[in-house]
Amino acid sequence: MSETPITVEPDSAPTVRFADFGLSPEILRALSDQGYVHPTPIQAEAIPVVLQGRDVMGAAQTGTGKTAGFSLPIIQLLLAHASPSMSPARHPVRALILTPTRELAVQVAENVKAYARHTPLRSTVVFGGMDMKPQTVILRNGVEIVIATPGRLLDHVEQKNVSLGQVQILVMDEADRMLDMGFLPDLQRIINMLPKQRQNLMFSATFSTEIKKLANSFLTNPVTIEVARSNATADKVTQVVYKVDEDAKRDVVEHLIRQRNLKQVIVFSNTKIGASRLARHLEQAGINAVAIHGDKTQQERMAALDSFKKGEIEVLVATDVAARGLDITDLPCVINFDLPYNAEDYVHRIGRTGRAGASGDALSVYSDKDERLLADIEKLIKQTVTRGTLEGFAPRSARPSRDAAPERRARREPEGAGRSSSERPAGRSSGPMPRREKVDPWFLKPYEPAAAPEPVKAATPSSSSIKPAKQKLAALLGGIPK
DNA sequence: AAAAAAC
Numbered sequence: 499m500s501e502t503p504i505t506v507e508p509d510s511a512p513t514v515r516f517a518d519f520g521l522s523p524e525i526l527r528a529l530s531d532q533g534y535v536h537p538t539p540i541q542a543e544a545i546p547v548v549l550q551g552r553d554v555m556g557a558a559q560t561g562t563g564k565t566a567g568f569s570l571p572i573i574q575l576l577l578a579h580a581s582p583s584m585s586p587a588r589h590p591v592r593a594l595i596l597t598p599t600r601e602l603a604v605q606v607a608e609n610v611k612a613y614a615r616h617t618p619l620r621s622t623v624v625f626g627g628m629d630m631k632p633q634t635v636i637l638r639n640g641v642e643i644v645i646a647t648p649g650r651l652l653d654h655v656e657q658k659n660v661s662l663g664q665v666q667i668l669v670m671d672e673a674d675r676m677l678d679m680g681f682l683p684d685l686q687r688i689i690n691m692l693p694k695q696r697q698n699l700m701f702s703a704t705f706s707t708e709i710k711k712l713a714n715s716f717l718t719n720p721v722t723i724e725v726a727r728s729n730a731t732a733d734k735v736t737q738v739v740y741k742v743d744e745d746a747k748r749d750v751v752e753h754l755i756r757q758r759n760l761k762q763v764i765v766f767s768n769t770k771i772g773a774s775r776l777a778r779h780l781e782q783a784g785i786n787a788v789a790i791h792g793d794k795t796q797q798e799r800m801a802a803l804d805s806f807k808k809g810e811i812e813v814l815v816a817t818d819v820a821a822r823g824l825d826i827t828d829l830p831c832v833i834n835f836d837l838p839y840n841a842e843d844y845v846h847r848i849g850r851t852g853r854a855g856a857s858g859d860a861l862s863v864y865s866d867k868d869e870r871l872l873a874d875i876e877k878l879i880k881q882t883v884t885r886g887t888l889e890g891f892a893p894r895s896a897r898p899s900r901d902a903a904p905e906r907r908a909r910r911e912p913e914g915a916g917r918s919s920s921e922r923p924a925g926r927s928s929g930p931m932p933r934r935e936k937v938d939p940w941f942l943k944p945y946e947p948a949a950a951p952e953p954v955k956a957a958t959p960s961s962s963s964i965k966p967a968k969q970k971l972a973a974l975l976g977g978i979p980k
Numbered sequence: 981a982a983a984a985a986a987c
Binding site for chain 1 (some may be wrong): 981982983984985986987
C-alpha cells in the first residue's frame with residue numbers, strides 16, 4: 499500500500515491507537531461510536547499507568563482530553579476486576595470522581611456514560627442545587643461509578659443513600675480549583691470514608707506547592723504525568739487589552755461584540771452582580787445575552803449553558819464558574835470584562851478559545867486600577883499583551899446608566915452634576931454601601947479623595963495578600979493522615 | 981477581593 503508520505507515532526511512517537519492499550523471491545527466500540535481512534539498525549543500517557551493500578555498526579559488543563567484519560571482505564575479496571583464478593587451491596591460504588599463545579603460534574607458524567615454505554619457498568623452524577631430525590635433513587639438502586647461535587651455527596655452519605663466503603667478508585671479532578679474553593683475539609687471527610695487500600699488519581703492545572711502537599715498526603719508513590727502547559731496554547735490566541743474608563747467598560751464590551759459581529763462569545767466578569775448587570779445591559783442593547791453564575795438556580799445555569807451551546811444565545815456572561823473545565827469548544831473569541839484577580843484564571847479563561855488547532859481572540863478591557871493585575875498576567879504568561887485602541891467607539895459622557903439597580907438609581911445624585919467618573923470615590927462602582935443604620939452616604943458629602951490615593955508599596959510581594967489563606971491551608975494539609 | 985460548594 500503506497501501512501502503519500504506526510505510531514506512528521508522529527509521525533510514524534512509512532513502513532514498510538516486506542517486499540518493498542520488492551521481496552522475491552524465494549525470500550526473500543528464506544529470510542530469508535532464517537533469516531534475516536536488516536537489518544538491525545540495525556541491519554542497515551544495516563545491510560546497504561548492507570549491500568550497498572552498506579553496512583554497518578556496529572557498536570558493537565560481542560561481540552562487535553564484528560565477525562566477520557568482517566569475514565570477509559572477506570573472502566574476497564576472495573577470490568578476486569580469483579581466487585582468484592584463479600585460486598586453486601588449488589589452494586590457498590592467502586593469509582594468516585596470528584597469535581598469542583600456542578601457543570602463540570604455533569605460534563606464528566608456525560609463522558610463516562612458514553613464510554614461505558616456498551617458495558618453493564620452504571621454511573622450517575624450527584625450535585626447540589628437539585629432535588630435530592632431522583633439522585634437518591636438512582637444511588638439506592640446501585641451504581642458502580644459516581645461523579646459528584648463534594649457537598650452533595652456528603653449529604654447523600656449522611657442520609658445513607660450511598661456508602662463509600664467499597665470505593666477502589668478515587669479521582670480528584672481540577673484539584674487546584676478544589677483547594678482554591680475551600681473544599682479541603684470536605685475532601686478530607688470524604689477521603690476518610692474510603693478504604694485505605696485504593697487507587698488515587700489527582701488532576702490539576704498547576705503544580706503549586708499546595709497541590710504537591712496534597713498529592714504527598716494522599717497519593718502513594720504516584721506517577722507524575724505532565725502535558726504541555728497551556729502557555730503554549732496562547733500562541734494561537736491573539737490577545738489584546740483595551741484600557742478604558744471604568745464606567746465605560748460595559749459600552750466597550752458592547753462595542754467589541756458589535757464591531758466584530760461576534761455570534762458566540764463568553765464574557766468573563768469577576769463578580770456575580772457584574773455578570774448580571776452586563777448581561778442585562780447587552781440584552782437592552784439588543785444583544786442576545788445570558789448570565790451564568792453561582793447565584794443563579796441550577797436550572798438557570800444549565801439552561802444558559804445549553805442554549806449557548808446550541809447557539810440560541812450569542813453572549814454568555816460568566817463568572818469564573820465557567821473559567822475552567824467547561825467544554826465549550828473552539829470559541830472564536832473570549833472577552834474579559836474584568837481582568838481576573840488570579841493571573842492563573844486569565845490563562846484558564848482564554849483557554850476557551852484557540853483550541854484544537856483553531857485560532858482565537860482574547861480581548862480584555864481594563865482601567866487604571868487594574869494595571870497591577872495586567873502586570874501579574876504578563877509576568878505569568880511571559881509575554882506582553884498588545885495594547886489595542888478602540889476604533890469607532892464613542893464614549894457616552896457620564897450618562898447615568900439605565901440599568902443601574904433601582905436602589906442605586908434612587909441614591910444617585912440629581913442630574914449628572916458634571917462630575918467626571920474619575921472623580922468618584924473608588925468604592926462606588928464596586929458594590930452597594932453596607933446596609934447599616936446611620937449611613938453617611940458619600941453622595942451627601944463633598945467629594946474628597948478616599949484616604950489619600952494609596953501609596954504604591956513597591957516592596958510588597960504580590961503573594962502577601964494570600965498568605966493567611968496559604969497558612970491555613972498548610973495547617974489543614976498537615977492534618978491529613980497519610 | 982471574589983468566586984464556588986449542602987440544606
